Amino acid sequence: MPTDFTRALAIVAHPDDVEYGTAAAVATWVDQGREVSYLLATRGEAGIDGIPPQESAQVRESEQRASARVVGVSTVEFLNHRDGVIEYGPALRRDLTAAIRAHRPELVITINHHDTWGGTTWNTPDHRAVGRAALDAAADAGNRWIFSELGNEGLAPWDGVRWVAVAGSPWPTHAVDVTDGFERGVRSLLEHRSYIEGLTDTDPRTYCREVLDWITGSAAPRFGGRPAVAFELFAR
Template sequence: MVAEQLEPMPTEWTRALAVVAHPDDIEYGTAAAVAVWTDAGREVSYLLATRGEAGIDGIPPEESAELREREQRASAAVVGASTVRFLDHHDGVIEYGTALRRDLAAAIREHRPELLITINHHDTWGARAWNTPDHRAVGRAALDAAGDSGNRWIFPDLADNGLVPWDGVRWVAVAGSPQPTHAVDVTDGFERGVSSLLEHRAYIEGLTDTSPETYARNVLESITGGGAAPQFGGRPALAFELFPR
């Protein structure tokens, strides 16, 4: 059976905002696409709901938050991301709701992206690989906030603070979705994608006994090669589920 082919990602945009739950979420593939986009002169900013303070078992949250924030900023710099901002939601217990939607709508109004990128909001990563509550909450809130940001009657206090409605989000791209529709060739961004993930060294060392260098390369090869490539002309690719607006 021939796999259904993925469509190329849109290119008619200049600004993107990536909204995820934790440090490292962007680096599991998406950062390689960010490298390609910034090379082409596009602006990509990062917004993280947490500082990933509950992500390393052997490091207390108050220490882990500072460490993981440093790692994320270094990681973003590798691929040319414009800004990195952290919200104050708590790692592991992010709650989907109006407070989260408001925070994301505010960021969208501030950055005014045409492309909004987020993490998998589905229950699973495919088959029986269960997704985490943080990913589901942030991904779903990002999809909703793309509409909230353009409605003057939702969160009207934002406009009072200078964040006027922005109805310019044209697409929401969901990375890691088990239902991909589009992809971007990351041949030219692959090595920087590996380097970007490798900046999360403390996180990786707490996750596996495999050397961080081997782990980062294996992960990116699996995502961009074994994942999207067969559905995108055999090229290393990063897949997204694209929601036009």
């Protein structure tokens, strides 16, 4: 992965999207002195079957903020798109464009926008919508004639996004060695305890370590044999 950047913005759909691997890379980048912020399109209110949406939103927002702190991220922002029914289109692109102009990152990180995770494992509509909109917004942010009203809101065009890194892509091209960030990646995922307990009967600590072992181990053979988090990198 490129290392000549100072600011990154992770744009994802739900609480926990960053923690399935990417957070270990974030911990590594923060250790190197880079600034990383998070933007989430939803509060994940539809993500826990046993908790009503209004309560779930509060729980999951709190868990996401705690999770971010583990890897050194202090800025976590939420939009008000509805979990499970995010719509790709100008409204979403505008929200993401505004965030990119506000944060002025050189690297945008997002979630897999492809139809599948590989093979026949179908991706969710929210991931596809947010990932695709993030790729588009990276260009929209630099064009003063797209969402020109943002300029009146004090958000000047930002054409400084140099890369968009897509996590979880079936076609990774680059990777980050997360030897040093791995343990914080595990702890960061573990902060989503309420979500994990609704997802599996496996002990949460065991589940988090096994998931991160699998994610970083799957990438390792292609990227020097080290535990790695892989991305599909789009240069701009």
